[in-house]
Every structure is written in C-alpha cells, then in structure tokens.
Amino acid sequence: MKNEHSGSDEHVRATHLLAEWIGGDTSPFISPTAIEWARHATLDWLAATIAGSQEPLVRILLEEYGGAPGLPCVLVATGTRARPHDAALINGAAGHALDYDDVASRMSGHPSVPVLPAALALAEVERASGLDLLRAVAIGHEVESRVGEMVAPSHYLHGFHATGTVGTFGAAAACASLRRLDTDRTAHALGLAATQAAGLKSMFGTMAKPLHAGKAAMNGLMAAQLAARGFTANDNAIECEQGFARTLAPEQKPFASPLGMTEGFAIEATLFKYHAACYLTHSAVEAIRQLRLQHGADLDAMESMHITVAINHRGVCDIAEPDTGLGIKFSIQHMAAMALDGIDTASLALYSDATAVDARYVDARRRVSLTFVDVEDRHTAHVKLLTRDGKTLVQSANVAVPATDLDAQWQRLLTKARAIAEPVIGRERFDRMVEAVRTLDTAPSLDSLLEAIR
Secondary structure, three states: OOOOOOOOHHHHOHHHHHHHHHHOOOOOOOOHHHHHHHHHHHHHHHHHHHHHOOOHHHHHHHHHHOOOOOOOEEEOOOOEEEOHHHHHHHHHHHHHOOOOOOEEOOOOEOOHHHHHHHHHHHHHHHOOOHHHHHHHHHHHHHHHHHHHHHHOOHHHHOOEOHHHHHHHHHHHHHHHHHHOOOHHHHHHHHHHHHHHOOOEHHHOOOOHHHHHHHHHHHHHHHHHHHHHOOOOOOOOOOOOOOOHHHHHOOOOOOOOOOOOOOOOOHHHHOEOOOOOOOHHHHHHHHHHHHHHHHHOOOHHHEEEEEEEEEHHHOOOOEOOOOOOHHHHOOEHHHHHHHHHOOOOOOOHHHOOHHHHOOHHHHHHHOOEEEEEEOOOOOOOEEEEEEEOOOOEEEEEEOOOOOOOOHHHHHHHHHHHHHHHHHHHHOHHHHHHHHHHHHOHHHOOOOHHHHHHHO
16 A cells, blocks of 8 residues: 655644644634635535435435434424434435535535534534534534545545545534544544544445435544543544555545645635536536537537546446436436536436436437546546537536635525525525524524524
8 A cells, every 4th residue: 555645743643633723722713714614515505405305315314213303403304303413314414415515626525514414413412602613614624625635536536435434524523623622532533533434436326325424424423422421542543554544545645734724724615516416527517508608509419429527537427327316416428418408407306217217318428428537637527519510519617616706606505595495494494594594603502593494
C-alpha cells in the first residue's frame, strides 16, 4: 500500500489535530460567512428530507425503527418521533433518498446529509441554540473535507462511498462540538467514527445508497455519545497503521491542518443540486442544455452523442440500461437523452420506472457513448452531438464552481425547496420552516423549526 505522506507530525497526528480544533480550550472560530453557508445547507437538506420522507425506503425504515409520539426527536415530515440514533438514521436516509442533496468536491461526497441529521437529533435533546446547530454543521463539513482530502481520489475510485465513510467523521465532529467534548474525548469519538465508517459504490442506484447516509449520521452520533461517557477507541485512528486512511485508500495525501482557515471554510465550497440526479451527471446535462439553447438542437435531431468525462464517473453514473427511477439518476446516457429532449430534470416525478423503460429514451440512450479520461479536472463534461442532417455540435460545462452571490443562491435554493417540500407539508408550515431557518443564528432554541418540520 502506497503512503504519500511527508512524515510530518501534522500528518501523523491528524486525529489529534482535528480533535484539538473541535474540542480544545476555546471553541473553534466559525466565520459569519461560514454560518451563512450553513444556513443554506440547512434549508437545502430540510427540503430534500421532507421530499424524501415520502419514498418507499423511508417507509420501510419507519416500520422497522420508527418510534412513537413521546420519544425525544422529530422524524421529519412524518408526524412521529424516535430515539436520537433512530432519528439520525431515518432522517439521514430520507435526506439522501432522492439524491437531491448537496455535494462537496473536497469530500468527494454529500456533506450535509451525514452531518445535519445527527446534529439535529442531538441539538434537540441538548436544547441547543440555532447558532450551536449552524456552528456544528460548519465544523462537520470541515472535518469531512480534511479527512476526504487525505484519501482522495483513491478511496472513492477504489469503491468506497465517501458519504457513508468520510461522512461518519463529519457527523461525529458535529456532535462532539454540540456535546462540547474535550480534546481527548473528541479524539476517541473520531476513532469510533473510523471503525464504523462504511459504504460501497456498488450500491448506487439502490435503496442502500441512502442507507449509507443514515448510517453515517447514526454512527457519528453514537461515536460522540459513547465518547462522552468515556468509551475509548484508538485516538490516532484516522492516520495510524491499519487505520482509516491506510486501510481504505490505496494512496493517501498529507493531512492539511484545519487551523488558520486562510482560504475560507470548507462549507463555503458546497455545491447545491438543481437537477434531481447524481451530481456527476450535471455537467453533461448543462452542456446539453446549452446546445439546445444555442443551436435549437433536440432529441429528434440526434443521430448520436459522445460524452467525455473524467474517470471518476465510471462505476458511479454510467448505468447503461437503467430500469428504475433510481437507476436513471445514475445514468449519464439516460440523463443526456432527457436533457436533449428539454425535459425538466429538476422534476421529482420524472424519475420513475416508467421513464426508465420509455422506448423513446431507451433508443436514444443507446446512441450515447461515453469516454472516460484520467485527468485532474474531475467535473468538466465535453459533449459532441451529431445531428441527422450532418452537423457536429460541441459544448463543454463544469458545474463544480461554488456560488459567489449568496443572496442569489438563497433565492435559488428557496425556489427549489418550495417546489419539493411545500407539496408535502403545505404552504403555512413551509413558510414557518423557511423563517425559522432564516433566523436560526439568533434563535435561542430550535422549537420553531422543529414544530414546522414535525
């Protein structure tokens, strides 16, 4: 196993450096900008969770692990409650059920969906403030990114789903922050997270992928709660021999200390989804939408299409013959056909079993070919469209660029949230939820938010 670390103390002591940052003598400084990004992430996760609460996989989890009205934690948009660990599990799976939640390039996964369900459950039990919750979310994102960078890209390419693996550290860090664990106990919490981290990319397109997010949230909460009671683990578990990085990644990179934050907080690079499918399909979708806009191209005009993407797309979103709505979300070929047809790929109703076997799209996707290239740029998609009248149209796009206009981003997220969450909980509760999120940093408790999303 190759290990590329420099031998510096900072790399060797990655777990302790993170623990000192999370649980040292002074609380980590989280900038107002990072808090604002955490607010955006919270709104987006809540919307995705409310919409996802209607999915069959959530019904199954509710039947198996759902609780009763008198239990301590809200199960989002279900009208019932559960124990904290079960709430983290169910809310986490619901938030990822539609694969419509945020992503992070540095983590190589979905950052909010492991962190927020765990943090929300613990914050409810601890009677934490809204600012406590937002700080915990930013801390969770930071830890996920720092650990994710250590093992990227080999961890993901090797077959591990970082949302389930790396996300467990984010959930544990957020909960350690909420519990105000000291450095030693935070290090043990991270060790407990390391030994529970799991999730396989071979599960993409099935109910098991959202389960990864729920388990990461549940296991991260468990790690912090046990560590708070004195439960021990290897306190060098991220970087030690036979630890997380060296066991689950063929190659590792030097650990980047979280101290200083000279380039901003990791949460400020969060990417939000505006198509309800795997994020790695989005650059191709956007390139095709530009072709439609610029050249008037449509599906009926297509002779064939060739799409070139980075190698990290292979085995993730290249399902050639999806036969379910979930499968469509992980098929560049099918997404390309729908995008060229001008279909609204933000519509949740689009991702159905009937759409997967629609003869028109089946025929079209079989005329879409893929090439995977090993390049540093992991997000740009290059599309070449050959039309029936002999034209060759080309377009490239890269959606992995964080927003700079936060007011515009909030409005775009609000539009998305209204479209997917308001039909489930109604306008009045939706408006109350949005107002609760908008004022979260000044709220002494989460009561208003919890009442709106119950």
